[in-house]
């Protein structure tokens with residue numbers, strides 16, 4: 001654990017498992033309010049000539065979950081793809097391929113969260129402009145999440161919403177494997193970790209799958 005700005009050398013020394021551990025340790029510091037002291041402007045200077053992030057995180061646009069903050073990371077540490085409902089499409093897959101295959105990141109974390117507005121919208125079949133199509137990408141998770149007889153399958157059922165969010169993370173990971181030959185091969189050869197996570201908006205805690 002260090003505040004050292006990532007370099008080609010430090011990135012090369014991090015294994016996929018270590019990358020995940022670094023993120024876990026960062027979130028632990030965050031929830032304990034023991035974030036590292038960083039000179040962000042100094043990190044701007046240190047990364048001006050190149051970036052060597054150790055991980056890429058796909059997460060929701062939710063304003064309560066700024067990725068670097070909740071993982072206690074600085075400038076040049078992690079790639080971020082943020083989209084409502086943490087789904088992937090061609091553009092995000094291309095971004096992740098760039099992050100891992102070209103830029104050397106060692107882990108992809110797909111992070112959902114509790115009380116996700118996008119997941120609620122998908123559960124409620126919300127329709128609005130471009131949002132409709134975006135929510136369609138979350139609907140398979142809604143359909144695959146079971147409920148007991150008589151139990152509500154909409155956003156009034158918090159437990160259901162959070163189970164759908166879990167399933168959605170699982171399906172996003174499957175999507176990455178299925179639709180990115182580049183990343184699937186890197187994962188199978190042990191070059192990258194590919195792991196799900198869930199952020200709890202009540203506590204700030206991140207649970208990895």
Ligand SMILES: [Zn+2]
Nearest residue numbers: 060062116117
């Ligand atoms: Zn969300």
